[in-house]
Structures are given as structure tokens and as C-alpha cells.
Amino acid sequence: MLSEFDLIKQYFVQNYASDPRFALGIGDDCALINPSKGMQLAISTDMLVSGRHFFPDADPVGLGHKCLAVNLSDLAAMGAKPLAFTLALSLPEANPTWLAGFSQGLLALAQEHNCRLIGGDTTKGPLNICITIFGELPPETALRRDAAQVGDDIWISGSLGDARLALACYWQEVTLSAEQHELAAKRMHQPTPRIKLGIALRGVAHAALDISDGLIGDLGHILECSKVGASILVDSLPAGLVLRQQVQEKRREYTLAGGDDYELCFTAPLCQREAVLAAALASDTSVTRIGTIEAEAGLRLLDINNKPINMQLRSFDHFTTP
């Protein structure tokens, strides 16, 4: 059987060319980073549990991608540039097939973003994957949750709801063609972190976050932290390619409270509309204006005629959602 050290060496240690960002990588008590002069360090951590965040039999390549993608998405939501990450793994067994696939998916995405695996821990136990990620950004440029201002436009990157639709199909709540399911499932298993857009929005957007638990709940964090309210035009929300073929009720439900979208939700003043569109173009990411930040507390859902929609929806919560 593979020992812990063999396992790390075989699957996770990469040979990098000398990189001045790092003084020491995997294999000592700590990794050593040389922070760039005058830059702030953005740090985020996410823990993914088998049976909760992914199916126990999930394809390991896709899982490796997704675990890093959700962390990169947190950097994107701050406008930070990826630098490095650590990986802690609890595994029921050292399964070579699983490890080869997982490390392949993980390290391919890491390489794409020049984000280096600098350390970690492996242990035996129920499958659990915890990544802590580090990025850099100039001081005072971070896209924080508490920076939305009354009058700001609210924007969304890409599209919403296809990941939730794929889940509904797995749960047999909806029926999709094989082709539709494949397309939606890709959104669920292989989210695209919006790193380029996040960096392009520095100095343009006010507040931002990434949508992981559903738009309503996540936008709610911006409203709460910024002490503002908002109206959104529900039927102008950009539904995913597959979801837009579904009935209005499903479209509304899954765009508003789907979860697992990993799109950016951000606010920007009206005077920055052109700059937002330029940032979208520069990062090759579509953006859609979905509403307005308002002084009155609370979130108002409006239909295409600006009439209030009454919907009972809630955001996903790990301890109160069954």
C-alpha cells in the first residue's frame, strides 16, 4: 500500500521551474511564500464533504477541478490574482485510480491559473477535501461585500440555474434529454472561476461576491453588509442554456435560489456601465444587469412589468437545510 509520503510525491508534487514567488514548497513543516512588495494577500478556505457537496462516486477528474474552482471563485469575487494553495485530504483508502484522476483535474486548473500547490496534509478518514487558497491584489482594490451604494446597478456574470437543474434531474424532479443533462451537469461539475473578470472589475465595481448558495441568499449578504436594499427584475436574470428551455416557474426558482453557480454578483455605479461592459469584453465573460441597489432595506423581486412577485424561496444553509 502507498505510504502517505509516497502518495504525496507520486500524485501531487510537481516540478516547477524556479519561481521567485516561492522559497519552499511541499515537503517541509511549512511552505514559504515571498509576498510581492506592497501587495495584500487574499485568503479563503473551502471544505467539500462526500455526499454533501458531491456524489460519493463523482468522477475524480471533475471533482479535482471543482474543488479548486470553488476556491478560485472566492479569489475572483475579491478581484485577487491566484498565487498558491494548500490541499488537505481525508481519504478512506489510497486508491491509485481515484488519486490519478483527482490530481489531474486539480493540477490542470491550477496550471491554467498559475496557482501553485505548495503544501498539504493527507490522512485516512471519510472523504473530505479542504483547500486553502492565496491570491494577491493591490491595497484598497478588493471587491468587498460591504461596499454597495444606493443607486448602484446590480450585475451577474454568465448564467444561473443550470447546476441546480442538473441536480433536479439527478433527483428525478425534472426530466431532461441526455444532451440537455450533459450540458447542465457540466455547469454543476465543472464551474468556471471568473478570475479574469474579477481582476478587470478592480476600481470599477463597488461590492462583489460569488454565488454559491443561490443568488437571493448571496445577494442578501451584500445587502446586509452594505446596509442597503435592492430590487431585481426576476425575468431578466440570465438563465443557463438548458434552464431557459424550462417553464417560467422553474426558471425563476433556479435562477434565484439554485446554488452551485459560481458566477460573480457585483454592484457598480451607473457611471461605470461602459467600464463594466469593457471589463466583460476584456475577460471574455458575459454580464447582465439585473437590478438596482436601493436605500430601503430588503430585497424586492419584480416581474417584467415592475410588479412585485411573491415567492417563497430560501438560500441553502448547511445546518438548517435538510
Next chain:
Amino acid sequence: MLSEFDLIKQYFVQNYASDPRFALGIGDDCALINPSKGMQLAISTDMLVSGRHFFPDADPVGLGHKCLAVNLSDLAAMGAKPLAFTLALSLPEANPTWLAGFSQGLLALAQEHNCRLIGGDTTKGPLNICITIFGELPPETALRRDAAQVGDDIWISGSLGDARLALACYWQEVTLSAEQHELAAKRMHQPTPRIKLGIALRGVAHAALDISDGLIGDLGHILECSKVGASILVDSLPAGLVLRQQVQEKRREYTLAGGDDYELCFTAPLCQREAVLAAALASDTSVTRIGTIEAEAGLRLLDINNKPINMQLRSFDHFTTP
């Protein structure tokens, strides 16, 4: 039931006085650190699994202490000064008694080392605790594993084996008095990270690491990384207060391959003997000289008469140890 956000707010968010080291703490997509000018950042991550690293019914206060202590111990082993940490928690349920105890033990030790909890993640799942810790140190001062030199003395901080003895008592392999067991169990449940000693050894020691899987295995990493060998005087190993009352065979076994010691093992040239003792004095930590780094590969175990001891021992490994 407590929501994820209530849980974090209630148990883990502390009110700190304004601290220039941090631009943003818990509650956004990322935390933001302002690295000190010209300093390197040391990073380490450890994952602790219920039933593997601790008993499922472990006292939560002690567990909170231990989870952070093992991470601080990694910083100590590099000579880094603690700065901050993130906490990812997978919990079977949001149990207020457990959370209150755990956060109390964790944050008390954090405060003692001026090490701030800056972010994290909570999710439902089998109990799993993953901490990633950050420390600072001047460039070129890190105590690395690959820096031992032929002729160096080998040193150990504190004492070894009492944690392993406590475990043996839990497993009913040995019998201890209630008082003895309490003393030994404290070494198992509440290790003391040797932060001050680590910092004091900058520029004095060559190589260092912390002993978590047993002296033989961990010293083996120094030998392998530094491409050297060593001899150690087994009967001069500093046994724990309780272990030293046991028979020689147990003393040898548990000091050499006990595990869970969280003492520093370091090497330093002969000309630094006085400086090592001064560092020990300054950090109020006892140190013991246990052997010598040699050119010949391998680890030689010698008795009090410098005669080889033949023992079958091995280090703990998560995937090959039953």
C-alpha cells in the same frame, strides 16, 4: 437550529482592536492580510479526523487547543512567528455545548500567540477539523529539513513519549495510576507548541522539524532531505515525567517511536552549543543533546556504552499503519 452564519458569528468571530496586520477578517469571500515588509510567509495545513487523530468523545476544549497547537508546532519548527489561521469545520450537527468548548480552547491558545482567526468554512458531515496557519519570518532564516550538516549535534526540546504512554493506557496496554494517567494524558491532549524556542533558534540551528509521528520517522526526514545519517544515544533521550517511571523497553519504544510529541528536533553545529542553551533559557524550554549527524547514511541507535541496539520500530503512517 443554528444556521451556518449564526454559528460562525456566535462562536468564532472575535472583536479585535484595529490591527494593521489585517485589512479584512471573517465574513467576506476572502480575508485580507497585509504582509510585513520584507518578511516571508510560512504556511502549513493540518487535517484532524474524528476517530483517527482524536477520540469521538474528546473534551472539546482540549480538542480546540490541540487542533491549533499542532499547526503552531509546524510554525515553531520553521522558526516562524504566528500571524493568523483559517478554520474549516465539518460537523455532524451544530451542538452548542461542543461549539462553545471547542471555540474556547481554540481561541484561548490563538490569543496566547497573537494568532488571529481570519476566515473559514463550516459544513455538515463527519467531524473533521482543518486548520491552515500563517506565520512570518525574515528571508533565509527558516529552519528547513534539508539543512543538517555532518558533525551537527542533534537536539530535542522538552520530553518524549508521555503522549504515547497515555494512549497505551487508553488501549489498556499498560496500567497507570489515575494521577500518572492524568499527567500523561495532558501531554497527549494539550501539546505545547515550541514557538518561542523556534524563533530563538533562528541563525543558531541548521535543520529542524516537529516530532508528530515519532522521533525515528521524523528525524528520518531530516536525514533524507539533508542526505546525511546519524547516531543517537537512545538512553539519553528525554523521556516524559511519567514514562521515565516505566521499564527501559517501554522507555526506548515510546521515546523513539511514540508520536504526538510535538517537540522540536533540531541540529546545530558544535560551535553553537552555548547559543542553543541560551535559546532554551530565553524561551524557558529544556533541550537535550541526543546524538550526532554523520556522513554515513542511515540512523544508528546506540546504548549507553555506544553499542548498537537492535530494535524493530517504525513511524506512524496514515495509510500503512493499521
